[in-house]
Amino acid sequence: MIWSSINFYQRTIVLLTQISIFVISVGLIQKGNITIGELIALNGYAAMIFGPFVVLGRQWQTIQNGILALERVEKILELPTEEYENSKNTLNGNDFKGSVEFKNVFFAYKKNEPTVLKGINFKVNPGETVALVGESGVGKSTAMELVSGYYFPTKGGVLIDGYDTKDTSLKSIRQNIAIVPQEPVLFNDTVKHNIKYGSFKATDEEMKNAAKEAHADVFIEQFPKKYGQVVGERGIRLSVGQKQRIAIARAMLRNPKILILDEPTSALDAKTEKFITESLERLMEDKTTFVIAHRLSTVRKADKILVFKAGKVVEEGKHDDLIRIKDGVYKYLYEYQVGLH
Ligand SMILES: Nc1ncnc2c1ncn2[C@@H]1O[C@H](COP(=O)(O)OP(=O)(O)OP(=O)(O)O)[C@@H](O)[C@H]1O
Ligand SMILES: [Mg+2]
Incomplete structure (x- = not known):
């Protein structure tokens, strides 16, 4: 003005x-x-x-x-620089197994802000699939940010392959983790470069295969410039479902030991979701996988379900066991979804 x-x-x-x-x-x-x-x-x-x-x-x-x-x-x-390399422990390629343990983890984003996680304990063995469920805002995504070392517990410890994330090279942790976040972030660059962000070493061939697996090729092929299409600031020219599929393609290209899926299919239509769920299940084989999902149908197959409530894990077990708990949180969530309440 x-x-x-x-x-x-x-x-x-x-x-x-x-x-x-x-x-x-x-x-x-x-x-x-x-x-x-x-x-x-x-x-x-x-x-x-x-x-x-x-x-x-x-x-x-x-x-x-x-x-x-x-x-x-x-x-x-x-902003303070993250300590990527100069830490005590480095977990390398084949040594990386992918077990994750939370030991009495407390966490608040800032000193005077409310505690989000209040004493979380669980252990995940390599290759297991764990589902995190619970109401919105209980701290599911936050727990996953601690696994990737974006944040560290204010008390307690997050151990990956037995090493505390605080004392481990972040580079080695993150090289072995792929995340499909709730809100995928894309760069104002071509589709091709955005997918290759998952693994810079990948060839064009591998990149296109990953896009196919993630069911992203169906819309990419329709762009005038196909894989050369620029997606706009933060991916503004794509729909949320399209961004999710690019994020899934990235994860497929990366082929990590630990996979974090934070509502990866929440913005997809039923048909696309079915296709991608099949691809994701292939991707999840022999990887430690965390799935966060509000739609409990995707959660049923998990080896273990962690039910979050008020910053704590209140129930833990398989679907069939959890729905038997009288007045249980999971039982209620499940019955609510299938329309019993
Ligand atoms: N970057 C942040 N800074 C400060 N507080 C945050 C931040 N991110 C999340 N929170 C707070 O932490 C709490 C847990 O948020 P979180 O995103 O982990 O919830 P969630 O279980 O993943 O919820 P949803 O199912 O809606 O994704 C919320 O109360 C939220 O307001
Ligand atoms: Mg979340």
């Missing part, structure tokens, strides 16, 4: 000045003080002076934009 009014006033001032020069000059010509030739020359010189002033105004706007961007960059640069 300031800029548009500056623009307006600037132009008004220039115009008024030029008109007054003209009017005064006409008077001077009438008195015979200057010639018409001199008037035209004066007008030319005036334009030469005003031009740079207008440009100066525009440069001022550019400088302001620059200062603003600088402030934003500074905020990012001020």
